Amino acid sequence: MRTAYSVETVRAAERELMERLPDGVLMQRAAAGLAAACAGMLGRTYGSRVVLLVGSGDNGGDALHAGARLARRGAGVSAVLLSPERVHEGGLAALRAAGGRVLVAPGAVVEGESVPVEPVIARADLVVDGIVGIGGKGGLRPVAVELMDAVRAPVVSVDLPSGVDADTGEVQGVAVRADATVTFGAYKPGLLADPAREHAGALRLVDIGLGPHLPETPAAEALQHAEVAALLPRPGADSDKYRRGVVGVVAGSARYPGAAVLAVSGALRGGAGAVRYVGPAGDAVIARHPEALVSAGPPSKAGRVQAWAVGSGLGEDKERLEDVLAADVPVLIDADGLRLADEAALRARTAPTVLTPHAGEAAALLGWERGDVEARRLAAARELAGRTGATVLLKGSTTVVAEGRGSAGGPGGGPDGGGGAPVRINPTGTGWLATAGTGDVLSGLIGALLAAGLDGRDAASVGAYVHGMAGRFAPRPAGASDVAEALNAAWRDLLAG
Known part of the structure; x- marks a missing residue:
């Protein structure tokens, strides 16, 4: 599992560790990992041209010490200092001792070689972004933007791309778009979540010894393949369709019968023993899936279920939604159901509830602008979970x-060590899933996982992971039906280990 910690927590762990180590050891560990990653990207270090874009403080120091290591291996290393008056002195001395060249950015008036730096940057084989560290806020300053405009080579960012927020993933202004990011000690939440994730490129974590000094509960986490496989429901020797779980699907309308078909498709491939469909699109569902159990309703009279998935293509049928919400079983709410559901009714539920909004739906529920949700995805999910008491x-x-209902950390999941469940960030998503109906497939899939016995957080996390894999396995370009069909391939891949 990838675990991510806030800047404050990482810095506290670094301080604790540095008290036990000789001065400079921690930076040397980081620099060694950074230099190794740079050498790997270069392929051949000797004779390569490397440019370091160096800001102030330890982030710039990491870049300078890594540059010194590369220079000792035969690379031609040039450091462009953006804040010469606040440069890391030890790192600068190490680079000079290794034969590195020191330049100054436009506008800086200090000792250093006064030559145009843009041509030097343009001729580089690799550029190291050591402009701003993990505590930086806001976008790049104009001089940094000017320097980045001259870059033609792959970019490696030190700890995180300069200009992104390490804690939130926000990008306020211009930020570096790296080909790779080498981060130290622990992942930061912003590296795992968009919009910052798109700026980070390939991620590499360098272990500098922080593990024993980090709290047990991170701010965020991302499940990996083996963890998802371990959570998938598997039938036992004594299983029958009822023991495996029965999921009810309340979706579709006369106007949107396809939503019902797609939600049932996802549910049938979600691991439950049976799927009950309740609604006006029964003929379309049976035509596509004769194994589904179809009822005209109401949901409470349809037969036993262990979970419901409601809302896809529901239209204005609030009566069916309220009937589902009154059931004392887990419920997933999607699409029209999100618009029709009453927040007080959601909070009053004692059984698990999962909400699956996209950014526009979340914005409407929160009273935010859609752009704010997209820019602050972690904060938006936490806020909505806290308001509704549901898993979002x-x-x-x-x-x-x-x-929504964490442990002692309170609603929405807690920060590092706060006692609440950390936010989970799915690593398998793909832009190919951005097509009509794929959300209906996801709702049925998660509903089935709830019926099979997973709790809300695990069902949502596993569903997102499997759904993302199906989006990658489906033919391209794929429709929602293709994604539903590809769920089988995703399951096989996970179960194969």
Whole structure:
């Protein structure tokens, strides 16, 4: 599992560790990992041209020490200092001792070689972004933007791309778009969530020894393949369709019968033993899926279920929604159901509830602008979970899952060590899923996982992971039906280990 910690927590762990180590050891560990990653990207270090864009403080120091290591291996290393008056002195001395060249950015008036730096940057084989560290806020300053405009080579960012927010993933202004990011000690939440994730490129974590000094509960986490596989429901020797779980699907309308078909498609491939469909699209459902159990309703009279998935293509049928919400079983609410559901009714539920809004739906529920939700995905999911008491799966370029009823940390999941469940960030999403109906498939899939016995947080997280894999396995370009069909391939891949 990838675990991510806030800047404050990482810095506290660094301070604790540095008290036990000789001065400079921690930076040397980081620089060694950074230099190794740079050498790997270069392929051949000797004779390569490397440019370091160096800001102030330890982030610039990491870049300078890594540059010194590369220079000792035969690379031609040039450091462009953006804040010469606040440069890391030890790192600068190390680079000079290794034969590195020191330049100054436009507008800086200090000792250094006064030559145009843009041509030097343009000729580089690799550029190291050491402009701003993990505590930086806001976008790049104009001089940094000017320097980045001259870059033609791959970019490696030190700890995180300069200009992004390490804690929230926000990008306020211009930020570096890296080909790779080498982060130290622990992942930061912003590296895993868009919009910052799109700026980070390939992620590499360098272990500098922080593990024993980090709290047990991170701010965010991302399940990996083996963890998802371990959570998938598997039938036992004594299983029957009822023991495996029965999921009810309340979706579709005369206007949107396809939503019902797609939700049932996802549910049938979600691991439950049976699927009950309740609604006006029964003929369309049976035509596509004769194994489904169809009822005209109401939901409470349809037969036993262990969970409901409601809302896709529901239209204005609030009566069916309220009937489902009155049931004492887990419920997933999507699409029209999100618009029709009453917040007080959601909070009054004692059984698990999962909401699956996209950014526009989340904005309407929160009273935010859609752009604010997209820019602050982690905060939006936490806020909505806290207000409703539900587990929230916020769909989009990065799918985020926040738990509404955490442990002692309170609603929405807690920060590092706060006692609440950390926000989960799904790593398998793909832009190919951005097509009509794929959300209906996801709702049925998660509903089936709830019926099979997973709790809300796990069902949402596993559903998002499997759904993302199906989006990658489906033919391209894919429709929602293709994604539903590809769920089988995703399951096989996970179960194969």
